[in-house]
Amino acid sequence: MKTEVKSKSHGNHALPVLTFRAEFKPLLSTANISLDFPSLVIAEHPSITVEPHSVSIQTEACLIKFPISQLTLKPSTCRGLRWNSQTELQLTLQAEWNSNEVKGGDASRNALCQFTPFNHELLISKIKASQSRCFCAGCGAQLLKSTCEFKRILPLPTESWSDFADIWFCHNHSDRKDHNHSCSSHSGESTLPDQIKKVKENGLSPRLEDCLVSSLYLLISAKQVKSCAVICNADRLVCKRCGNFLGFIKLGNADGGDQTLHSYFHDPLNGIYKIYFHAISFQDVKTDVSISTTPALPNVKSAAVDSTKEQSIEDFISNLLKDQSHAFTSFRFIINSTLQGDGKNAVLILLWLLDQELAVFSSSATMSVCKPRSLSPSSDQVKCTTPDVAPCKFMKILYKAKFVTLNEYQSESVLTPDVFKAWQKDNTVHGISLPHSLCKQLISLLISSTKNLTLSQRSLNGFLVGYLRTN
Numbered sequence: 001m002k003t004e005v006k007s008k009s010h011g012n013h014a015l016p017v018l019t020f021r022a023e024f025k026p027l028l029s030t031a032n033i034s035l036d037f038p039s040l041v042i043a044e045h046p047s048i049t050v051e052p053h054s055v056s057i058q059t060e061a062c063l064i065k066f067p068i069s070q071l072t073l074k075p076s077t078c079r080g081l082r083w084n085s086q087t088e089l090q091l092t093l094q095a096e097w098n099s100n101e102v103k104g105g106d107a108s109r110n111a112l113c114q115f116t117p118f119n120h121e122l123l124i125s126k127i128k129a130s131q132s133r134c135f136c137a138g139c140g141a142q143l144l145k146s147t148c149e150f151k152r153i154l155p156l157p158t159e160s161w162s163d164f165a166d167i168w169f170c171h172n173h174s175d176r177k178d179h180n181h182s183c184s185s186h187s188g189e190s191t192l193p194d195q196i197k198k199v200k201e202n203g204l205s206p207r208l209e210d211c212l213v214s215s216l217y218l219l220i221s222a223k224q225v226k227s228c229a230v231i232c233n234a235d236r237l238v239c240k241r242c243g244n245f246l247g248f249i250k251l252g253n254a255d256g257g258d259q260t261l262h263s264y265f266h267d268p269l270n271g272i273y274k275i276y277f278h279a280i281s282f283q284d285v286k287t288d289v290s291i292s293t294t295p296a297l298p299n300v301k302s303a304a305v306d307s308t309k310e311q312s313i314e315d316f317i318s319n320l321l322k323d324q325s326h327a328f329t330s331f332r333f334i335i336n337s338t339l340q341g342d343g344k345n346a347v348l349i350l351l352w353l354l355d356q357e358l359a360v361f362s363s364s365a366t367m368s369v370c371k372p373r374s375l376s377p378s379s380d381q382v383k384c385t386t387p388d389v390a391p392c393k394f395m396k397i398l399y400k401a402k403f404v405t406l407n408e409y410q411s412e413s414v415l416t417p418d419v420f421k422a423w424q425k426d427n428t429v430h431g432i433s434l435p436h437s438l439c440k441q442l443i444s445l446l447i448s449s450t451k452n453l454t455l456s457q458r459s460l461n462g463f464l465v466g467y468l469r470t471n
Helices: 106-110 120-130 161-168 194-202 261-266 303-308 313-328 406-410 418-425 436-451
Strands: 002-004 017-025 030-036 047-051 054-058 062-067 071-084 088-097 134-136 152-155 210-213 217-221 230-233 236-239 245-250 272-276 280-282 332-338 346-366 383-385 391-404 430-435 463-469
Touching: 017 054, 030 054, 047 071, 047 088, 062 346, 120 152, 120 210, 120 280, 236 272, 245 430, 313 346, 313 391, 313 430, 313 436, 313 463, 332 418, 332 436, 346 418, 346 436, 346 463, 391 418, 391 436, 430 436, 436 463
Parallel strands: 062 383, 152 210, 332 430
Antiparallel strands: 002 047, 017 030, 017 346, 030 088, 047 054, 054 062, 071 088, 134 280, 210 217, 217 272, 230 236, 236 245, 245 272, 332 346, 346 391, 391 463
């Protein structure tokens, strides 16, 4: 397929850099291609040629060929050919993924594979094999005591388990022998045993040698953590060496007694730590990891950090969204920040998963502008360029974010925009609570990905368009 671009703009302010982007959707077997031209190049009427494994742009002065060896494009299926914002050309083609084109060890990295849902058993078995070898993902400092050994490592139910606890108990569990059903509420609240009511209100708490594991975090007794490795800043748990946010201090009853914030400050080791997985890493006892005991220097990465850090923040969030989407059959999420009264502004994020598995090909090249119009395309003076185009896996997301004060967050008037109100009332929208710092990092990642798009691709139906890299 070959087409010629007519002049759409005669401005000379844009830099002569051509940007190429292609998004391959495996489920639809389609590739959306966009080319962002410099204004100077458009004035030269470049021609575009789409071949099964490449897209070429040619002017009188240069030829740029973007190779896509992993895809087989079908030029005859071209549709949706259109201009956007005068410098961007978009088109859609049918395409097929060529897994046999990927060589050697790159196959597992570049090939599109099916997502594997979160596996509690796999994570629990890893913690059992690691035990005390738990490290900070920021600097590699060991967090748990060498004497730490969990006798019980148990999975936690989903975050919304307490909402359904009333349904699980259909009989009156009180000590009375007469069961007066007329006194029981329809929700089943009065039929709940007192112990279940207490757990529902305060949450599940581990014993001294227990480790409770969820898809987001683990709950352990503070007595299992090195006091010299962490700093307790109010209700926040921070790595002492690098300042990495680890989690929260959960005021529970680790030793069987109720606890208050005042009693915790008198005995900080009697608390419960809620540590998020994105901030830590476990290593098997067979793996030899050298951990430095000296403070980490700024801008210097130690070998321990690289060996213990298994996934980035971006990987953690993308895997979390995939897991929650599979578990709750939902593609829309309301993410809010867990503040626990630290006085900061709360964060509300609406996320809509458009595509969970995208192969994105992106590259750019500098184009030469032909000053004398006498050169022909076959001339030896034509500059030929073949940029590297490597695919990366992304998930495509529509998002909206809102920052509110703590007082607004606790009131019902916080969700002033109609879309926030509608999503909050929709039962198909799943809610996720994340640490405040993690919410800010998520927004930063999404905004950075949006800035890499052309202006016409940055928004859709009132939402911003963002991307998260997946592993």
